[in-house]
Amino acid sequence: MTSVPHAVLNNGVTIPRLGFGVFQIDDAETADAVLTALETGYRSIDTAAVYGNEAGVGRALADSGIPRDELFVTTKLWNDDQGYDAALTAFDASLDRLGLDQVDLYLIHWPTPGRDRYVDTWRALEKLLADGRTRAIGVSNFQPAHLQRLLDETGIVPAVNQIELHPGLQQAGPRDFHAQHDIATEAWSPLAQGALLQEETIREIAGRHGRTPAQVVLRWHLQIGNIVIPKSATPARIRENFDLFGFELSADDLHAMSALDRGMRTGPDPDTFD
Numbered sequence: 001m002t003s004v005p006h007a008v009l010n011n012g013v014t015i016p017r018l019g020f021g022v023f024q025i026d027d028a029e030t031a032d033a034v035l036t037a038l039e040t041g042y043r044s045i046d047t048a049a050v051y052g053n054e055a056g057v058g059r060a061l062a063d064s065g066i067p068r069d070e071l072f073v074t075t076k077l078w079n080d081d082q083g084y085d086a087a088l089t090a091f092d093a094s095l096d097r098l099g100l101d102q103v104d105l106y107l108i109h110w111p112t113p114g115r116d117r118y119v120d121t122w123r124a125l126e127k128l129l130a131d132g133r134t135r136a137i138g139v140s141n142f143q144p145a146h147l148q149r150l151l152d153e154t155g156i157v158p159a160v161n162q163i164e165l166h167p168g169l170q171q172a173g174p175r176d177f178h179a180q181h182d183i184a185t186e187a188w189s190p191l192a193q194g195a196l197l198q199e200e201t202i203r204e205i206a207g208r209h210g211r212t213p214a215q216v217v218l219r220w221h222l223q224i225g226n227i228v229i230p231k232s233a234t235p236a237r238i239r240e241n242f243d244l245f246g247f248e249l250s251a252d253d254l255h256a257m258s259a260l261d262r263g264m265r266t267g268p269d270p271d272t273f274d
Contacts (some may be wrong), residue, residue, distance in 0.1 A: 015104070
C-alpha cells in the first residue's frame, strides 16, 4: 500500500497530507464511499456536522476493522452552534453520530464575523483539547484578520486552517500568514469542483506525465505544501485521486500552474458569509 506523507502540526500531532472528504455525499452513500477510500489507502477522513453524514462516516470506521490509532478523523462545528456552551453541546452530538470518544481534529467551520462569536467558540475548542476529547483544534475559512484576533485574544494557535484553495485561487496571503505562525494549510475544493480540469495548461502537463488533470492538480497541492482532501463517491475516482506518488511535477510545471491564479472562488466569501 502506498505510504502517504504526513505533516506535523504545531502541537506535535501528525496528519496525513492526503485525506478523503465527504462534502455533499448523502449519508446513505457515505459509508460505502469511506470504506472504498479506506480500502484504497486513505487514513484521514474529513466530515462536518452540516454535511449530515457523520453517522455514515462512523459506520464505515466501525466496519473497516482498521485500528482507531491508524485513523485521523476531522469534523467541524456549524455556524448556528457557535458560542462557548453551544459549541460544547454540538461537539458531543458530533461524537455521538461518529460513534467515537475522541476526534483527531475539530474545526470551527466558518468565522461568521457578523455573529462575532468565534473567539468564545475558540475558547470552547481549547477546553475540548485540554480535556483530551480532540487531539488538535483548528479553523476553516478564516482570513488572516480573523486568525490574528484569535492569536491576540486566546491562548492556542490554530493547528490548521482549512480554506478553499486550488490553482484558480492560490491564497498567497493566507498561506504566508499560516507559514509565519506555524498553521498548516489544508485545501478544500482542491479541484475547484472540476472547473479547472479543462484548462489547457493543466491538460498539457497531464499529457506529458501520462496522468489525469485531477492527478496533476492534486500533486500540485502536495508539492506546494498543502494538506489536501479530495472528495468523490465514485470508486474509480477515489482510487485515481489517491494515485499521486508515482510522478513529480517539474519546476516548469509548477511555474506554469502559478499563472492560473485568478481569485476564482467556488464557495462563499468568508468575510461576508454568515
